[in-house]
Amino acid sequence: MTCNEAAGMIDPYIDGELDAADATHVAAHLETCAACRRRLDEREGLRQLLRGLPHYDAPPRVRVAVGDVATSIYVRRRVQTWMAAAATVVLVAGSALGVRLRQTANATSTIAEAVVARHVEALAGPQLIDVPSSDQHTVKPWFQGRVDFSPPVPDLAAHGFTLVGGRVDHIAGQPVSALVYKRRLHVIHVFVWPASNGARETDERTVRGFHEQHWTTRDLSVWAVSDVNEDDMKMFANVFASGS
Amino acid sequence: MGSHDRETDGTPRGTFDAVVGPHLNAAFNYARWLTRNDADAEDVVQDAAIRAFRYFGSLRSDNPRAWLLTIVRHTWYARASQHAARPRLVEYEEMTHEQADDRPDPEALALQRQTADRVRKAVELLPDDFREVIVLRELEGMSYKEIADVAGIPMGTVMSRLSRARERLLAMLGPTPLAGEAR
Numbered sequence: 001m002t003c004n005e006a007a008g009m010i011d012p013y014i015d016g017e018l019d020a021a022d023a024t025h026v027a028a029h030l031e032t033c034a035a036c037r038r039r040l041d042e043r044e045g046l047r048q049l050l051r052g053l054p055h056y057d058a059p060p061r062v063r064v065a066v067g068d069v070a071t072s073i074y075v076r077r078r079v080q081t082w083m084a085a086a087a088t089v090v091l092v093a094g095s096a097l098g099v100r101l102r103q104t105a106n107a108t109s110t111i112a113e114a115v116v117a118r119h120v121e122a123l124a125g126p127q128l129i130d131v132p133s134s135d136q137h138t139v140k141p142w143f144q145g146r147v148d149f150s151p152p153v154p155d156l157a158a159h160g161f162t163l164v165g166g167r168v169d170h171i172a173g174q175p176v177s178a179l180v181y182k183r184r185l186h187v188i189h190v191f192v193w194p195a196s197n198g199a200r201e202t203d204e205r206t207v208r209g210f211h212e213q214h215w216t217t218r219d220l221s222v223w224a225v226s227d228v229n230e231d232d233m234k235m236f237a238n239v240f241a242s243g244s
Numbered sequence: 245m246g247s248h249d250r251e252t253d254g255t256p257r258g259t260f261d262a263v264v265g266p267h268l269n270a271a272f273n274y275a276r277w278l279t280r281n282d283a284d285a286e287d288v289v290q291d292a293a294i295r296a297f298r299y300f301g302s303l304r305s306d307n308p309r310a311w312l313l314t315i316v317r318h319t320w321y322a323r324a325s326q327h328a329a330r331p332r333l334v335e336y337e338e339m340t341h342e343q344a345d346d347r348p349d350p351e352a353l354a355l356q357r358q359t360a361d362r363v364r365k366a367v368e369l370l371p372d373d374f375r376e377v378i379v380l381r382e383l384e385g386m387s388y389k390e391i392a393d394v395a396g397i398p399m400g401t402v403m404s405r406l407s408r409a410r411e412r413l414l415a416m417l418g419p420t421p422l423a424g425e426a427r
Contacts, residue, residue, distance in 0.1 A: 058272035
């Protein structure tokens with residue numbers, strides 16, 4: 001191996017990037033060549049010095065910022081996915097209500113989607129109701145001991161909404177009371193659970209053709225969902241809220 | 245922002261943390277050496293994180309660090325171009341400032357009493373393309389292959405840039421006292 005050849009291999013040699021044969025040749029050359037040996041020594045000396053260079057670690061605020069960035073994109077993307085899956089998502093716009101909705105839009109979208117999903121699944125499932133009764137005084141006490149709150153169960157027969165019964169269900173991992181009403185052949189689900197930390201929200205939207213009405217009564221969160229027309233849905237929400 | 249839900253298992257969000265988190269220091273270090281100041285480095289890493297999350301699907305799982313650093317490099321380069329302060333390219337440096345650049349800046353270097361400061365300053369004075377191969381090799385311990393991936397250059401170019409970068413550093417720092425200090 002000539003000096004020129006060896007000189008060109010000094011860097012990969014000290015970086016451990018040569019294959020065994022070349023490394024052996026360079027090592028043998030270094031034994032006999034003072035000039036190349038000096039070249040190697042210089043570089044190893046330099047490497048020693050470079051070990052003292054600062055390694056700039058990410059400051060905590062950068063870690064936090066990166067986490068926030070990723071989270072916000074993640075949440076936004078998830079919402080976009082829901083919106084693509086849904087035929088329509090109607091947010092009530094304008095007014096103070098619209099502003100409040102936007103603030104909680106992410107969380108509310110999740111629930112609105114979950115409510116529709118449970119509505120559809122329950123209709124397709126084997127057991128729509130566990131307590132079949134049109135008597136509010138049978139259905140309401142049935143929930144005692146099954147959930148740790150007492151859902152409103154108004155009698156709305158006079159308005160054309162017949163109570164069919166109820167069951168305990170789960171939405172977003174928490175137990176909820178599910179009430180089933182009927183308007184002609186249409187099933188209306190009412191899901192009730194304790195509202196989180198005093199939230200007082202109102203919402204109405206259409207998800208995959210199902211109309212949803214959401215409100216908070218006292219400290220309970222109420223979601224009504226059905227395939228009845230929008231006017232009937234609004235009427236149902238009104239008479240239910242005023243009757244409970 | 246700041247108090248959104250953080251899912252940890254099986255979700256893209258959690259996977260992103262698990263994959264990127266361990267290499268955030270390397271990403272910041274690389275950005276810091278490229279930009280040579282904290283504020284720009286923070287911006288670059290933050291922008292890079294956005295890109296990384298968007299293109300998470302393009303991650304070849306065998307080397308997330310090289311993948312992330314590649315994104316940091318692209319982000320830095322795009323920003324530098326945008327701000328009209330184009331990265332200093334080796335070719336430009338060598339065609340026009342070869343002689344001037346090979347001499348240490350006497351004022352800048354003479355003021356640096358501490359060896360560590362002198363070395364840091366010398367590395368900062370390197371053209372961008374030389375500086376990055378030194379940082380990736382000596383501080384991140386990357387292989388030629390990894391450096392080639394991050395910098396988007398052939399392995400042979402990695403080797404020659406490293407060699408020339410070291411020659412420049414030796415010229416700037418002066419070989420004789422260094423060898424004495426290091427041994």
